Amino acid sequence: MRRLFGAGVAIATLLVAAAGTPAAASSSHRDGYVKVGYFTQWGIYGRAFPVKKLDTSGAASRLTHVNYAFGNVSPDGRCYVDGGPGEGDSWADYQRPVPAEESVDGVADTWGEPLNGNFGQLQKLKAKHPDLKVLISLGGWSWSTYFSNAALTDASRKAFVSSCIDLYLKGNLPNPDGGSGGPGALAGVFDGIDLDWEWPGSDGEPGNVVRPEDKQNFTLLVAEFRRQLDAFGRSSRKHYQLTAFLPAAPATIDAGFEVRKIFKYLDFGTLQGYDFHGTWEARANQQSALRVPAGAPDNPDFSVENTVNAWLLRGAPRGKLVVGIPYYGRGWTGVTGGTNGLFGTSTGPAPATFEAGYEDYKKLKTLPANGFTVHRDLRAGHAWLFDGTTFWTYDDPIVVAQKSLYIRAKGLGGAMVWSLDGDDDQATLTKTISHTLGR
Template sequence: MRPFRHRLTALVALATVLVTAAPPTAASADDSPSRRAGYHRVGYFTQWGIYGRAFPVKKLDTSGAASRLTHVNYAFGNVSEDGRCYVDGAPGEGDAWADYQRPVPAEESVDGVADVWGEPLNGNFGQLAKLKAKHPGLKVMISLGGWSWSTYFSNAARTDASRRAFVASCIDLYLKGNLPVLDGGSGGPGAAAGVFDGIDLDWEWPNWPGEPGNVVRPEDRRNFTKLLAEFRRQLDAYGRKTRRHYPLTAFLPANPATMDAGYEGRRIFQYLDFATVQGYDFHGAWDAVTNQQSALRVPAGAPDTSDFSADVAIDGWIARGAPREKLVLGIPYYGRGWTGVTGGGNGLFQPAAGPAPATFEAGYEDYRRLRTLAGNGFTVHRDLRAGHAWLFDGTTFWTYDDPAVVLQKALYIRRSGLAGAMVWSLDGDDDKATLTKTISLGLATP
């Protein structure tokens, strides 16, 4: 731990200078740095990460990530066509095997004890329960929707009756833990009780195109607010019975046009404990030229006259009435890449032939693999003022966040008086949880 802290000392000093030297914006207008205790440090754990990425829940513990997080968001829970929370093992519908049926072997288990086939709570859910037992302050949230499973959110939110039924189904399934019984016996009434502490809504997006096939209606904008109100009402009612507070959070977009189309600005925050704001996917191989995917500020010379950045996204929400103390900035643990780059120079803002080859998806690569490219044919480039980094070997270009960029963002969060940081996704970090430790260091209180 000591060498890691020493390596970051210089980065702390550098990033402090960079953040304080930047011109003030709506988000950074506070003259005094925020010293508020209890920054949220939220990490998404992907259901499917246990497969190709070989990232079981145990790695959150052994890497040191769990002790530095306040919330783990489990991605994702699905929404049915008739507007209910449900678990289904059918391809494309869910993975109940990963969620709570799979017997986790001893070497992947948080406590070193192997699951037995047919226990009520195996799989990721069982391991999250063990992780919480080892880290009592950690909250686990079920995140509903995501890019692929937001198809029927509009149906669930459409009427008073549909909202009541949807919220009740989510509380029953995830908070009360009443899981469907699967072959072999896993699941049953109360099987997952205590695993989840609250609900995160990841509707992508109300009244705005997301994945092709999503149901989109103009009334989604007002219905999203009504859905939050119904969640808050039922969560509070259930909490009065259990004497607990159940957090309600939401993932919000970076695009100002999406903000206006789908959200009633200030009104939604009266129901939310906090909201996480998309701080990535500003650009990618869908663009014909290389660019940044997660810069803190819009770089000088950007080819788009109206461009995206983390600062633009945060400013956009503040301008629409969001309280800064409820905004959590999203940080990527992956990069976006292009290949066939021409034009020379450092590769930025240059024409490209298409997405760069990668491990799981062309044009998308985890930080833990990108970090190994530096010095191995690739050169690291930085725009310190804009707050972003990229790798370039003369042909292939990757825009990504490394520890220096992540630390700069953590200090921006402090200075801007924001609520904390969120990361997508935890399986993209290296085995030492370097990026998560960097966020924790940057948001540490004296």
């Protein structure tokens, strides 16, 4: 890994220098770069990724923030713990007794402790890494259904924010069946709230409630979060952070976000730097390129640079823009034509471990030993794998280093990753970000 990391930094440094980056840009960030990783509730199962791996891999010491995915929003606009089959998993969140071999401190949970499960392990992780901030991320693709209801009126916004603070910051968890939870059980674990409404004013998952007034109501919602978080923090003399996940598409930005206004209340915003293309399209394409590749068939097209510029053009402060980086790839099979598969036509999604067309980096990194060739566009900042039939677009350490140097060169706020369970057991990608951005 060390040799590959060094090569990635050297190549990316030359590319950034060649681009003529302003000398003052890299020194414009005042407080250091944020390095945010999403930890998925469900990663403890098939991906066998407990909170402990954040410690043993070395990831926790390289991150500034862990965002826990996800918290749900009820139809009547409240934060609540959803234990419904197929959706929520309060067992994983805080009820499951974690065995000693999965525990951050090596001590097994017992039934009925105030805090078990992932939340209890995050509590232990923070004790070991006291500078690490942990945020609860609300919504996501599947749980943004009722955000519009929560944001609709002054009364609904006040009630929604109050319920989120009560549940996640005051820590008043439900206590079913005499198990874990209860008043104050979760207090002190979360340091703030991440809003992942996908998307105000625009369609997301089918069935989401969408209203034209979502754009203005999102601003009012973040203002209400900031007001109540500050009021709650005054008693403990603590600043509770407020962040938001923000889209790449200019049309989605314009439909849902009053850009200059919302950043008055946000500590920072994380930008969608992935899913630019995927197997919902027949063409094998890049999903996370730094710049639009030469010969791209779509004009205009998506890229990290275009996303950053879209937010800057609308008035976002560059020091609060955090670039999203994927720890997974998207893949097609039956690919013919294109350049080494890029822009070729496919017959469908590539077979994969958990979801066709979607594979973790830790698996993709093994493919060159199994008949795949790594192809790279250094100018555009993306890489892909191709074996003559199957095509995977992904970020390897060289691409991640190049993006991290771009963040430095442009004076941006840092990097965010989705999601930590996609990295290998050595946290290669997270360490690449940390080494390149600096502590």
